[in-house]
Amino acid sequence: MERIPILRMGRFLLVTIQVDMHDQLALTLQDDLTQRIVADRARGVLMDISSLDVVDSFIGRMISNIAAMSRVLDAQTVVVGMQPAVAITLVELGLDLAGVRTALNVERGMALLQQSEA
Amino acid sequence: MNTATAALAETLRKHESEILADWLKEQAAVPSRRNAVHEAETRTLSRDFLNAVQEAINGGAADDIRGAAWSRARDLLSELSASRAVHGQSPSETAMFVFSLKQPLFTWLRRDLEADKLAEALWAATLVIDRLGLFTTEAFQKSREDVIQRQQRELLELSTPVVELWDGILALPLIGTLDSGRTQVVMESLLEKIVQSGSTIAIIDITGVPTVDTLVAQHLMKTVAAARLMGADCIISGIRPQIAQTIVHLGVDLSAVTTKASLADAFMLALRRLGSRIEAAPARV
Numbered sequence: 001m002e003r004i005p006i007l008r009m010g011r012f013l014l015v016t017i018q019v020d021m022h023d024q025l026a027l028t029l030q031d032d033l034t035q036r037i038v039a040d041r042a043r044g045v046l047m048d049i050s051s052l053d054v055v056d057s058f059i060g061r062m063i064s065n066i067a068a069m070s071r072v073l074d075a076q077t078v079v080v081g082m083q084p085a086v087a088i089t090l091v092e093l094g095l096d097l098a099g100v101r102t103a104l105n106v107e108r109g110m111a112l113l114q115q116s117e118a
Numbered sequence: 119m120n121t122a123t124a125a126l127a128e129t130l131r132k133h134e135s136e137i138l139a140d141w142l143k144e145q146a147a148v149p150s151r152r153n154a155v156h157e158a159e160t161r162t163l164s165r166d167f168l169n170a171v172q173e174a175i176n177g178g179a180a181d182d183i184r185g186a187a188w189s190r191a192r193d194l195l196s197e198l199s200a201s202r203a204v205h206g207q208s209p210s211e212t213a214m215f216v217f218s219l220k221q222p223l224f225t226w227l228r229r230d231l232e233a234d235k236l237a238e239a240l241w242a243a244t245l246v247i248d249r250l251g252l253f254t255t256e257a258f259q260k261s262r263e264d265v266i267q268r269q270q271r272e273l274l275e276l277s278t279p280v281v282e283l284w285d286g287i288l289a290l291p292l293i294g295t296l297d298s299g300r301t302q303v304v305m306e307s308l309l310e311k312i313v314q315s316g317s318t319i320a321i322i323d324i325t326g327v328p329t330v331d332t333l334v335a336q337h338l339m340k341t342v343a344a345a346r347l348m349g350a351d352c353i354i355s356g357i358r359p360q361i362a363q364t365i366v367h368l369g370v371d372l373s374a375v376t377t378k379a380s381l382a383d384a385f386m387l388a389l390r391r392l393g394s395r396i397e398a399a400p401a402r403v
Contacts, residue, residue, distance in 0.1 A: 080349060084309030087344040088302075096343040103349035104316055 004029045006036050012044040012113055013037065013075075014106075018051050026062040033066060037073045044113040045070045048106055050081030060095040067100040076101065076116055080109035122238035125231055126246075127175045129239075130168070133226045138168055140222030145215065167194050168219075175246070183249045192253065199257035203265060212258045216251040220244070278304045280311040287388045288317045288350075289381070293326030301337035305344055312350045319388040320345055323381045325356030335370040342375050351391070353377070355384035 002025060007014040013036055015029070033045065047063070067077035080103045090097065103109035130137065141164055146157075170191035177187035184192075195216070202212045220243075227239050278300070283289045290308055294300075308320060322338065324330065330338075342352040355378040357365075365372060378384040389395060 079347075082348045084306060084313060084344075084348065087309060087347040088305060090347055091340045091344045097347060102347055104312070104318065105349075108318070108349065 003032065006032055008036075008040055008042070009046075009110075011042060011117070012046055012110070013040065013042045014046050014048070016048040016051075020054070021052060021059050021062075023058055026059055030062065030066055030069070034069050034073065037070060037075050042075050043117055044076040044078070046106065046109050046113060047077060047079050048081050048109075049079060049086070050083065050105070052086060053083050055086050055089055057093050057095065060090050060093055060097075064095060064097050064100060067097070071099070076113060078103055078109040078112050080104065080106055120242075121235065122242040123175060125235055125239040126227070126242050127172065129223075129227050129230045130172045130175065132230070134168065134172070137219075137222045137226055138165055140225065141168070141219050144218040144221055163194065163198060167191060170194055171246075171250075181245070183246070183253060191250070195250065195254050196257045196261075199254055200261040203258050203261040209255050209258050213251050213255050216247060216254050220247050223247070274300060274303055278307055280307050282311075282315055282317070283321070283385060284389065284392075284394075286315075286317050286319060286392055287385070288312065288315065288320040289323060289385075290320060291323045291326060291356075291381075295329070296327060296334045296337050298337065301341065305341045308341065309344060309348060312345060312348055317350060319351050319353065319391060321353045321355055321381065321384045321388060323356040323384070324354060324361070325358070325381070327361075330361045330364055330370075332368050332370055335365065335368070335372070339372075339375070351376070353384040353387060355379070355381045 002019070004015060004017055004019070004025060007016075013033070015033065019025070036042065037045065045066075047066070049063070052059075063079060067079070070077045078101045079097070082102065101112060103112050142161060145160060145164070170188075174183075174187040174191055182188070198215060199212055223243055224240060227243060228236060231239055279291070281289050281291070288308070288311055290304065292304065296304070308322075311317070312320065322341065324338070327334065338354065342354070345352045353376045354372070357377055357379060376387070378387060386396075
């Protein structure tokens with residue numbers, strides 16, 4: 001089965017979405033990620049969605065949910081690299097991902113995580 | 119081809135040069151803002167058009183000016199309408215190009231034809247010229263609309279510049295009323311620029327926005343939310359006292375957004391967030 005890889009970088013987990021996100025894939029990611037956060041005792045999750053150019057309300061909600069779940073498990077989530085078109089779509093859908101931190105690219109996202117960890 | 123159009127075609131053929139000369143005189147008599155430079159151009163155009171009309175009538179399609187036989191005449195008229203519309207002529211001035219052909223054409227038909235045939239031929243000629251005249255007006259209108267649409271587009275682009283104030287700080291001075299269409303353009307150009315320049319702070323300056331109602335406020339909030347999703351913070355500046363009052367009276371909640379009274383204040387805040395500051399150079403002795 002297709003899976004989105006979750007990479008470990010120190011105390012943070014890096015999720016790079018490189019394929020078209022479909023509903024089942026998002027649900028699998030949600031499962032995998034929560035398990036990895038617990039198993040690796042991760043303090044932060046960096047989700048790179050720069051290759052994602054189409055979103056619907058379901059995927060938007062999934063991103064929001066994943067962030068909320070990570071927070072419950074005491075790991076910060078930073079969503080990085082959102083495309084302009086995706087941002088506009090999410091806002092028009094009324095999903096402003098309140099509580100999710102964002103950054104322009106992976107580098108800045110990492111800096112943000114390290115800052116909050118310090 | 120019926121007898122009336124046949125007679126019309128015959129007269130056009132026999133007296134082509136005379137009709138053309140009379141027609142040009144008619145056109146010159148119409149008061150117009152066009153100057154003498156265009157006279158040669160008008161002469162060429164009139165001659166070509168008369169040829170095209172003859173061709174079409176000989177083609178046997180006097181009734182149907184939308185048909186293939188009239189395509190050359192139509193092209194000429196469209197071209198004429200477009201160029202006159204651009205030069206700011208009125209629709210009646212443009213339509214007079216066709217309608218002024220009536221007088222010379224009728225004069226020559228009267229000379230050529232007997233009374234019984236004349237009425238029919240005049241009727242046929244009137245029909246053709248009226249239709250061509252209407253076509254001209256329509257074409258004129260269409261080219262005017264094209265001009266208006268193009269200007270609207272240009273205005274939209276002109277009025278939404280995104281400027282880079284500092285390394286990592288963008289400014290978006292908004293001027294004029296914000297509607298949904300414009301907000302869309304503003305949002306897109308801001309987000310594109312954020313990606314392109316890698317900026318983390320955007321200052322939206324609304325000094326030039328005359329009124330802020332709930333809709334405009336909502337549009338602003340959307341832009342701020344979209345920029346945040348991409349990882350850039352927004353500061354709204356240039357809020358005039360009356361606008362601050364209106365916002366509060368309308369019950370619009372701007373507490374989620376950083377607001378500053380002036381662009382200068384917003385810029386200072388942005389610099390502070392980036393960890394930079396501006397200080398006076400030591401005085402030279």
